[in-house]
Amino acid sequence: MSDNDMNEREKxxxxxxxxxxxxxxxxxRGRVISDSTDEADDVLIExxxxxxxxxDKPSRGTGQTIVESRNIxxxxxxxxxxxxVSIAIPENEVTAMIGPSGCGKSTFLRCINRMNDxxxxxxxxxxxxxxxxxxxxxNIDPVALRRRVGMVFQKPNPFPKSSRDNVSYGLNVQGxxxxxxxxxxxxxxxxxxxxxxxxxxxxxxxGLSGGQQQRLCIARAIAVDPEVILMDEPASALDPIATSKxxxxxxxxxxEYTVVIVTHNMQQAARISxxxxxxxxxxxxxxxxxxxxxxxxxxxxxxxxxxxxxFG
Amino acid sequence: MSNEPRPETExxxxxxxxxxxxxxxxxxIAVCAVLTIMVTVGIVLALLGRALTFWTAVSPxxxxxxxxxxxxxxxxxxxxxxxxxxxLVTIASAAIALxxxxxxxxxxSEYASxxxxxxxxPALEILAGVPTVIYGYMALVYxxxxxxxxxxxxxxxxxxxxxxxPEFILTVPSLRTFNVLSASIVxxxxxxxxxxxxxxxxxxxxxxxxxxxxxxxxxxxxxxxTGIVVPAATSGIVASYVLAISRAIGETMAVTMAMGMSxxxxxxxxxxxxxxxxxxxxxxxMVQIAQADSLGGVTYEAMFxxxxxxxxxxxxxxxxxxxxxxxxxxxxx
Numbered sequence: 001m002s003d004n005d006m007n008e009r010e011k012x013x014x015x016x017x018x019x020x021x022x023x024x025x026x027x028x029r030g031r032v033i034s035d036s037t038d039e040a041d042d043v044l045i046e047x048x049x050x051x052x053x054x055x056d057k058p059s060r061g062t063g064q065t066i067v068e069s070r071n072i073x074x075x076x077x078x079x080x081x082x083x084x085v086s087i088a089i090p091e092n093e094v095t096a097m098i099g100p101s102g103c104g105k106s107t108f109l110r111c112i113n114r115m116n117d118x119x120x121x122x123x124x125x126x127x128x129x130x131x132x133x134x135x136x137x138x139n140i141d142p143v144a145l146r147r148r149v150g151m152v153f154q155k156p157n158p159f160p161k162s163s164r165d166n167v168s169y170g171l172n173v174q175g176x177x178x179x180x181x182x183x184x185x186x187x188x189x190x191x192x193x194x195x196x197x198x199x200x201x202x203x204x205x206x207g208l209s210g211g212q213q214q215r216l217c218i219a220r221a222i223a224v225d226p227e228v229i230l231m232d233e234p235a236s237a238l239d240p241i242a243t244s245k246x247x248x249x250x251x252x253x254x255x256e257y258t259v260v261i262v263t264h265n266m267q268q269a270a271r272i273s274x275x276x277x278x279x280x281x282x283x284x285x286x287x288x289x290x291x292x293x294x295x296x297x298x299x300x301x302x303x304x305x306x307x308x309x310x311f312g
Numbered sequence: 313m314s315n316e317p318r319p320e321t322e323x324x325x326x327x328x329x330x331x332x333x334x335x336x337x338x339x340x341i342a343v344c345a346v347l348t349i350m351v352t353v354g355i356v357l358a359l360l361g362r363a364l365t366f367w368t369a370v371s372p373x374x375x376x377x378x379x380x381x382x383x384x385x386x387x388x389x390x391x392x393x394x395x396x397x398x399x400l401v402t403i404a405s406a407a408i409a410l411x412x413x414x415x416x417x418x419x420x421s422e423y424a425s426x427x428x429x430x431x432x433x434p435a436l437e438i439l440a441g442v443p444t445v446i447y448g449y450m451a452l453v454y455x456x457x458x459x460x461x462x463x464x465x466x467x468x469x470x471x472x473x474x475x476x477x478p479e480f481i482l483t484v485p486s487l488r489t490f491n492v493l494s495a496s497i498v499x500x501x502x503x504x505x506x507x508x509x510x511x512x513x514x515x516x517x518x519x520x521x522x523x524x525x526x527x528x529x530x531x532x533x534x535x536x537x538t539g540i541v542v543p544a545a546t547s548g549i550v551a552s553y554v555l556a557i558s559r560a561i562g563e564t565m566a567v568t569m570a571m572g573m574s575x576x577x578x579x580x581x582x583x584x585x586x587x588x589x590x591x592x593x594x595x596x597x598m599v600q601i602a603q604a605d606s607l608g609g610v611t612y613e614a615m616f617x618x619x620x621x622x623x624x625x626x627x628x629x630x631x632x633x634x635x636x637x638x639x640x641x642x643x644x645x
Contacts (some may be wrong), residue, residue: 118527147530157521160544170529173539217525224529 066091066258067112067228072126074107074116074283081107082283085126089228089275094250094259096273096291098266100306104283105262109230112260113149114142130228147174150226154233156213158205158220163188163197166205166216170224183223191219192249211242218249222257229253231261235268247272266307270295278303359623362616369610375617381575381597383611384604391621393575397591398622400578401496401567402560404587408500409560410553413507414542417549420508421515422537433512440505447502448569451494456570459494460487490572490590498566503556510555514548515541546640554633558626564595573600594618 067089074082082104089095097105107116114135116122128135135145158166167184170176176183184201188194193215197208205216214234221229231250235243250272253259263269269276269291276294278287280302287294287303298304367375370389378390416436420429487493518541526536542549572590575597579585592600601615 113528115524115527118524143530143532145530146528151524151528153521153524153528155521157519157525159522159525159540169526169539173526173529173531173535220525220529 064091065089066131067260068129069108069111070127070129072108072111072124072128074104074111074125075123076119077121080283082111085283085285087277087285087288089258089260091258092254092256093274094254094261094272095275095277096269097260097262097277097279098264098269099279100281101264103279103281105277105279106232107283108279108285109232109260109262112228112230113146113151115146115151117142147224148227150221150224150229152214152217152221152229152231152234155237156210156217158208158213158216160204160206162202163205163208163216164201167219167223170220174224176224184219187219187223188216190222190252191215192245192252193219209242211238211245214238214242214246215249218246218253222253226257228258228260231259233262233264236264243268266295278306280306356623359616359620362613363620366610366613366617369613370617379577381592383597383601383614387611389610389614389617391594391618393577394592394594394597394618395621396578397492397571397575398561398593398595400492400586400591401499401563401571401593402557404492404496405500405503405560406553406557408497409503409507409556412500413504413552413556414511414549416504416508417511417515417552418537418542420512422533422541433509436505436508439501440509442502444502444563444565445569447498448495448566451498451566451570452490455494455497456487456489456491485585485588487588488572488590490570490574491588492571492591493587495567495570496587498570499560499563502563502566503559506556506559507552510552511545511549514545514552517548518544547637550636550640551633554629554636558629561626561629562595562622564593564599567593568596568599571596573597594622 065088068087070086072082072085073080085104085108087108097108099105110116111124111128112130112135116124124136130145130148133140159169161169164181164184167187168180171178171180171183185194185198188197193212196212197216200207205213208216214237218229218234234250235246238246247268250259250261254274261269261273273291275289276287276291277285278294278298278300280286287298287300289299294303295307298307375389375391377392378388379392380386380388380390381393382388420433420436424432522540522544523536526540531539571592573592573596574590575592576586576589579589598615598618601611601618604611
């Protein structure tokens with residue numbers, strides 16, 4: 001949790017009670033460490049990142065950090081993709097990552113849910129925490145991690161199954177109990193797709209349009225109720241109307257979820273994000289701050305050049 | 313320099329000999345294509361002609377419904393025992409090859425490292441290159457004796473004294489020297505590469521974006537392989553299954569050597585007995601007729617009737633496969 005990001009309301013709310021709950025959370029962490037690796041799965045889900053800290057309903061701009069990286073370096077073989085990236089991503093806000101192609105913003109996104117593990121030659125160094133826990137710790141099961149961190153990809157990638165099965169896939173894989181039909185309906189409504197597919201839930205998701213497919217993928221990601229949703233240029237393959245639907249959706253999602261979005265489109269970042277991180281060529285994080293500040297009055301001249309379109 | 317007129321090196325008009333050359337190539341290729349088709353048609357016609365001659369002497373109904381095949385000794389031409397022999401070997405070998413072949417394909421496509429795959433895939437395909445006569449020999453000389461040593465005489469499948477079950481029904485006799493079991497095992501091994509190789513191609517063709525979607529939702533590797541990749545590759549897997557089964561139906565040498573020459577209707581309800589007994593497939597019966605000396609007339613023509621029946625069966629299989637494939641085919645782009 002970083003003090004700079006804390007707003008006034010939070011500071012005044014820093015009561016004894018909250019300090020107490022923090023102690024509880026520390027105790028929880030202690031328990032986690034003593035647990036065996038086999039149980040890491042369950043523990044990871046039980047011990048929410050804000051366990052004991054969030055007694056109130058989480059509201060926008062609590063300033064609570066949920067994902068934090070410290071000095072992350074990433075290599076693909078001998079090529080360094082990220083250099084010394086340190087960033088604190090706040091909870092329940094939209095954080096945008098912008099930058100030219102090949103600047104490492106997608107790589108950073110994929111560090112958060114360890115999708116980079118799937119690339120043999122990828123090596124990650126440094127510390128990246130989710131809710132205070134190092135996700136690259138050897139006790140952490142990437143499968144359990146990805147159950148807490150959902151992802152939406154650049155190209156819509158629904159499974160060749162019915163819309164219903166697409167959304168319930170994660171529920172089945174994760175063994176989530178409850179009325180799946182109800183969860184499917186709720187997720188599709190949240191993804192603003194329900195009205196369009198409610199009469200053809202059993203038809204293949206591949207029969208939908210590109211924008212609908214992407215919303216189906218978002219519904220699929222939120223059905224399992226992750227804490228963080230990573231979006232890797234989710235609208236880059238879509239037309240302007242579908243894009244604007246996705247953008248509205250992201251704004252709604254930020255009410256409940258933390259959204260980290262990579263985008264090529266600077267206007268999009270300006271429209272939808274609360275915070276913006278600018279990566280520039282070479283895998284450096286050049287600037288990170290509130291979107292307004294980054295776009296209107298960036299500290300770095302290089303960022304200003306990039307944003308005003310002098311390069312990139 | 314740009315003011316000078318460019319020399320006419322390449323006239324825009326095509327020259328005559330180029331056109332003639334192109335036309336010649338086109339015709340050569342067309343001839344090859346037509347030749348292949350004509351050979352196929354020729355084979356079918358030859359088969360059909362002799363088969364029809366046979367069916368004028370022996371009625372098709374008695375051929376297709378007859379329960380005894382004894383062309384040389386008693387001159388009875390009932391094809392059912394041979395069809396059942398073929399079906400037995402096909403089902404038993406498929407029971408081995410389809411799951412094992414698919415599992416091998418999943419391993420190669422999803423689990424094996426690039427290095428392991430580059431060694432294993434060709435190695436598996438060598439299996440397909442082993443002459444089938446060697447498989448028949450293996451069945452006869454190694455597998456059957458091995459099982460004869462392991463399986464005791466007359467195993468009661470259901471404990472004796474069970475009310476209502478006559479004891480003899482489910483007692484499996486000991487393995488014959490020529491038996492369906494060994495033949496099925498080697499035919500199964502023979503068709504594994506076909507299943508694994510074609511299925512592996514189908515699995516590898518599933519776009520990585522689907523795997524990523526699965527991993528992103530917290531799936532394990534096994535979840536992704538079995539729940540996403542395999543269903544997405546269904547059409548290719550079904551194609552590999554049908555090709556493998558067609559191959560098992562048409563397999564000749566190994567079953568002729570290992571299974572014996574005693575056409576039988578299947579034992580029922582003691583189904584396990586079918587595996588330990590000797591039997592005969594349609595292909596093996598054709599070999600037997602072809603080998604027999606100075607056979608003329610109806611018996612000789614029976615071979616063509618069998619061939620025609622076999623051809624119709626495999627053709628039907630391929631047609632079914634195509635339908636299934638179309639049903640499962642999904643477009644990803």
